Amino acid sequence: MKPTDIGDPEYFHKVVDCQYACPAHTPVPEYIRMIAAERYTDAYMVNWESNVFPGILGRTCDRPCEPACRRGRIEADPVAICRLKRAAADNKGDVSERMPSAPKTKNGKRIALVGAGPSSLTVARDLIPLGYDIEIFDDQPKAGGMMRSQIPVFRLPPGVLDEEVGFIIDMGATTFLNHRVESLRAVLAQDYDAIFVGTGAPRGSDLDIPGRKEAGATIHVGIDWLSSVAFEHVESIGKRVIVLGGGNTAMDCCRTARRLGGEDVKVIVRSEFSKMKASPWEKEDAMAEGIPIINNHVPRAFLHENGRLVGMSFDLVEVSYDDKGRRSLVPTGEVVEFPCDAALIAIGQENAFPWIERDIGVEFGKWDVPVVDPQTFQSTNEKVFFGGDAALGPKNIITAVAHGHQAAISIDLFCRGQDVRERPAPGVTLISQKMGMHEWSYDNGVSDDHRFKVPHADPALTLKNRKLEVELGFDVRTALAEAQRCLNCDVQTVFTTSRCIECDACVDICPVDCINFIANDEEPVLRAGLRAPALHAEQDLYVSDTLVQTSRVMVKDENVCLHCGLCAERCPTAAWDMQKFLYNVTKAGQACAPSKR
Amino acid sequence: MTYQRPNFRHPDAPTNPLGYTRRDYEGSISTLCAGCGHDSISAAIIEACFGLPLEPHRIAKLSGIGCSSKTPAYFLGRSHGFNSVHGRMPSVATGASLANNELVYIGVSGDGDSASIGMGQFAHVVRRNLNMTYIVENNGCYGLTKGQDSATADRGSKSKKGASNPYEAIDLASLAIQLGATFVARSFSGDRHQLVPLIQAALSHKGFALLDVMSPCVTFNNHTGSTKSYVHVRDHIDPAPVDFVPIRDEIKASYEAGTTFEVRMHDGSVVRLHKDSGQEYDIEDPQAALRAIAEHEQAGRTLTGLLYIDKDAPDLHKVLGTSPRPLNSMQEKDLCPGSKMLDSINAGLR
Numbered sequence: 038m039k040p041t042d043i044g045d046p047e048y049f050h051k052v053v054d055c056q057y058a059c060p061a062h063t064p065v066p067e068y069i070r071m072i073a074a075e076r077y078t079d080a081y082m083v084n085w086e087s088n089v090f091p092g093i094l095g096r097t098c099d100r101p102c103e104p105a106c107r108r109g110r111i112e113a114d115p116v117a118i119c120r121l122k123r124a125a126a127d128n129k130g131d132v133s134e135r136m137p138s139a140p141k142t143k144n145g146k147r148i149a150l151v152g153a154g155p156s157s158l159t160v161a162r163d164l165i166p167l168g169y170d171i172e173i174f175d176d177q178p179k180a181g182g183m184m185r186s187q188i189p190v191f192r193l194p195p196g197v198l199d200e201e202v203g204f205i206i207d208m209g210a211t212t213f214l215n216h217r218v219e220s221l222r223a224v225l226a227q228d229y230d231a232i233f234v235g236t237g238a239p240r241g242s243d244l245d246i247p248g249r250k251e252a253g254a255t256i257h258v259g260i261d262w263l264s265s266v267a268f269e270h271v272e273s274i275g276k277r278v279i280v281l282g283g284g285n286t287a288m289d290c291c292r293t294a295r296r297l298g299g300e301d302v303k304v305i306v307r308s309e310f311s312k313m314k315a316s317p318w319e320k321e322d323a324m325a326e327g328i329p330i331i332n333n334h335v336p337r338a339f340l341h342e343n344g345r346l347v348g349m350s351f352d353l354v355e356v357s358y359d360d361k362g363r364r365s366l367v368p369t370g371e372v373v374e375f376p377c378d379a380a381l382i383a384i385g386q387e388n389a390f391p392w393i394e395r396d397i398g399v400e401f402g403k404w405d406v407p408v409v410d411p412q413t414f415q416s417t418n419e420k421v422f423f424g425g426d427a428a429l430g431p432k433n434i435i436t437a438v439a440h441g442h443q444a445a446i447s448i449d450l451f452c453r454g455q456d457v458r459e460r461p462a463p464g465v466t467l468i469s470q471k472m473g474m475h476e477w478s479y480d481n482g483v484s485d486d487h488r489f490k491v492p493h494a495d496p497a498l499t500l501k502n503r504k505l506e507v508e509l510g511f512d513v514r515t516a517l518a519e520a521q522r523c524l525n526c527d528v529q530t531v532f533t534t535s536r537c538i539e540c541d542a543c544v545d546i547c548p549v550d551c552i553n554f555i556a557n558d559e560e561p562v563l564r565a566g567l568r569a570p571a572l573h574a575e576q577d578l579y580v581s582d583t584l585v586q587t588s589r590v591m592v593k594d595e596n597v598c599l600h601c602g603l604c605a606e607r608c609p610t611a612a613w614d615m616q617k618f619l620y621n622v623t624k625a626g627q628a629c630a631p632s633k634r
Numbered sequence: 635m636t637y638q639r640p641n642f643r644h645p646d647a648p649t650n651p652l653g654y655t656r657r658d659y660e661g662s663i664s665t666l667c668a669g670c671g672h673d674s675i676s677a678a679i680i681e682a683c684f685g686l687p688l689e690p691h692r693i694a695k696l697s698g699i700g701c702s703s704k705t706p707a708y709f710l711g712r713s714h715g716f717n718s719v720h721g722r723m724p725s726v727a728t729g730a731s732l733a734n735n736e737l738v739y740i741g742v743s744g745d746g747d748s749a750s751i752g753m754g755q756f757a758h759v760v761r762r763n764l765n766m767t768y769i770v771e772n773n774g775c776y777g778l779t780k781g782q783d784s785a786t787a788d789r790g791s792k793s794k795k796g797a798s799n800p801y802e803a804i805d806l807a808s809l810a811i812q813l814g815a816t817f818v819a820r821s822f823s824g825d826r827h828q829l830v831p832l833i834q835a836a837l838s839h840k841g842f843a844l845l846d847v848m849s850p851c852v853t854f855n856n857h858t859g860s861t862k863s864y865v866h867v868r869d870h871i872d873p874a875p876v877d878f879v880p881i882r883d884e885i886k887a888s889y890e891a892g893t894t895f896e897v898r899m900h901d902g903s904v905v906r907l908h909k910d911s912g913q914e915y916d917i918e919d920p921q922a923a924l925r926a927i928a929e930h931e932q933a934g935r936t937l938t939g940l941l942y943i944d945k946d947a948p949d950l951h952k953v954l955g956t957s958p959r960p961l962n963s964m965q966e967k968d969l970c971p972g973s974k975m976l977d978s979i980n981a982g983l984r
Contacts, residue, residue: 482640483641483642485641538669538852538856538865539824539864539868540669540670540674540824540850541674541677541826542669542670542674545673545677546639546663546673548640548642549642550643550647551644570646586864586865597644599640599642601639601640603640606637607668607673608668609668609852610669
């Protein structure tokens with residue numbers, strides 16, 4: 038193999054698994070260390086800079102970081118990254134002084150943001166401090182988008198949402214609430230310098246099976262029903278409720294139904310349990326509230342008597358996979374019926390753009406969604422940008438935030454007449470953490486603790502009161518202990534070939550057998566020949582230059598490195614050093630001037 | 635600040651046929667200087683015992699005084715241990731072995747502990763052919779007292795201050811062959827490929843096995859001019875590769891016919907040597923071995939590998955005809971033959 042180019046920021050970025058997996062690339066270990074040091078406000082601001090909604094995300098994030106966490110590869114469970122984020126938000130001090138504000142002199146550019154959800158708010162957050170005039174339009178009475186209308190208040194208290202949405206609106210965005218945009222042509226006609234569309238995926242899929250119309254009075258589309266509950270248009274539901282669908286919306290629907298009078302609430306899903314789209318913890322929380330999840334049942338019909346819903350029938354199926362791993366649901370012939378008074382359909386969401394005219398330069402592609410560049414988020418109309426669920430289909434809040442940052446960069450470049458494809462490089466630092474003998478500026482001891490559970494409020498209370506938050510968050514002591522489980526994967530093992538005397542001390546001390554000195558070869562040969570075979574091809578090998586004494590190379594399997602620093606501790610010549618790698622995605626207006634070619 | 639070894643190990647870490655992982659053979663974290671050759675030897679001992687495999691509680695490790703003699707704290711933490719008096723480890727090992735010959739004895743010593751203060755003890759344990767593996771972690775200096783030349787420092791080798799050593803070096807390997815050792819090998823702490831099978835072969839040998847392992851002192855003897863530095867040793871050794879095939883394993887690697895020869899140990903395991911490695915003499919001939927060592931030395935080289943073996947010589951137990959049972963397993967009726975036997979003995983003396 039060729040020597041690893043550690044000058045490429047993406048190499049070490051990938052070693053920080055959590056940060057790499059995060060769509061917004063939040064520097065996770067950096068803020069976790071701050072939590073351990075009781076620097077909650079600093080930890081909050083590191084988050085806020087990157088993901089804009091730490092308090093909200095600390096409760097509701099889909100947590101792509103956690104399955105990626107290295108800790109999950111050396112023991113059962115990853116670090117509770119998401120709930121530590123919440124600990125930072127819960128314990129932060131006054132952050133108002135640290136919030137950016139609009140400059141006194143504006144730059145004269147006006148940007149319209151359609152939709153006031155997470156992606157639009159992120160665009161506003163990035164562009165207002167640069168002097169842009171931001172005008173936000175939304176059809177709801179308050180800003181927040183799906184974070185407000187679809188996430189139940191027992192998971193996300195309105196106070197948390199209002200505070201973090203408020204930080205952005207208070208920077209000086211102009212909002213037009215209860216204002217539904219009916220025509221993009223009309224917005225374009227108002228001569229904005231750019232328009233950002235962050236209208237989400239507002240249409241819940243319906244289920245067209247017999248009885249849907251006849252019994253329609255108590256059959257609801259999940260996200261519409263959640264929205265009606267959020268805005269208090271709906272305050273009750275029948276006693277027996279069937280929720281259809283296996284995603285997080287279904288979990289929110291069933292738990293909300295439990296709080297609105299549903300006594301016998303069931304989730305009924307087409308697929309098997311392990312293939313459900315809902316996050317494992319959301320399934321656990323639903324089941325903990327006495328809601329059974331019934332799998333492998335495909336809806337057949339809504340049963341009704343005198344125009345009233347009385348139950349549902351399902352085809353019981355078996356799951357089978359063909360040679361190519363494609364799944365099919367094979368009916369067993371058995372039909373199962375469940376009685377119910379109400380049904381909630383939470384089987385998916387779609388983008389919908391009835392308000393965008395098809396002759397204004399915004400090209401629509403497959404599935405009737407706009408053609409959007411996945412890097413610049415620009416549409417085929419150069420003035421119109423998309424982000425969040427509206428851009429590339431339904432995902433999650435953190436993805437919407439990441440889109441918002443990138444769209445803001447594009448809008449800023451576009452408004453300054455520059456090429457939107459010239460993306461700014463990330464901001465990167467790599468600094469030695471050595472303080473002295475056996476002394477590092479990070480806590481390199483590896484905690485043996487297992488993942489701590491987040492305490493929940495008494496279900497006897499939470500099931501009665503829809504507005505009572507279920508999760509209580511970590512207390513400060515537990516947060517500290519959980520923070521200590523973080524392996525500090527951003528403190529990188531940096532190897533300097535010219536200093537190595539090949540004494541093998543690092544090989545011997547490494548608790549997880551990561552380090553090898555062997556003859557160089559092709560990657561598959563190296564992977565098979567290490568002290569502990571490197572079976573996970575997605576985890577890189579760090580390969581040094583050829584060593585002087587024996588012409589071997591140092592090969593380190595990054596997979597389960599604990600970043601404990603013992604290799605550096607043991608190295609007599611400081612050929613190994615522990616260096617903190619801080620990777621920040623550059624935001625709009627932060628890039629250095631592009632080099633003139 | 636933390637200087638502790640984390641408790642996590644590689645999730646795919648292999649287990650040996652006895653069901654142990656490498657971790658079961660580890661000891662406390664080493665407090666030697668970073669980069670010390672001795673730590674590499676500790677790791678090689680761990681690897682050898684894991685790979686053979688030996689049960690950790692069937693091993694006893696013994697040592698004298700010095701950097702080398704500290705190392706038994708850093709490996710085989712679940713084995714028996716005795717850190718004895720300077721240079722007197724052979725006596726303790728002899729006593730222990732006579733009391734219980736069911737354990738596997740590993741003695742760890744240094745060039746000071748064996749070639750200076752312990753020379754007399756060393757000579758006698760060799761000639762008695764005590765069944766043990768005796769590892770000399772040889773760095774050519776007294777690292778624990780700031781690097782004075784030791785008795786194994788080569789003539790002309792320079793100290794860290796630049797002074798040349800005026801005295802002839804004691805070559806423990808040649809000495810051991812002359813004193814009747816039945817297994818003599820030399821290796822280098824930085825050559826794990828050779829060292830691990832040599833330790834395994836030594837542990838499988840029934841009799842006294844000396845391993846003289848060059849082990850650079852990274853603090854006091856790793857400079858230009860030293861003949862025991864990493865660079866000098868690597869440049870001046872002629873390593874004869876050694877494979878060790880434990881009894882359980884089938885012989886997998888195939889070599890061209892006639893390029894290797896094998897020594898079958900008493901327990902059925904096999905040591906395989908390569909003919910084309912410059913080691914062309916008969917390793918069961920002590921004179922040939924001494925000659926080869928000397929010839930390499932005259933050429934400014936050091937021959938490493940298995941230098942000499944006599945696998946059939948009786949060990950001390952056999953010579954003395956002692957009980958094969960450990961003393962600690964004997965009850966009163968085993969130890970006291972009874973009045974009838976006493977009467978017959980007495981009668982025989984009348």
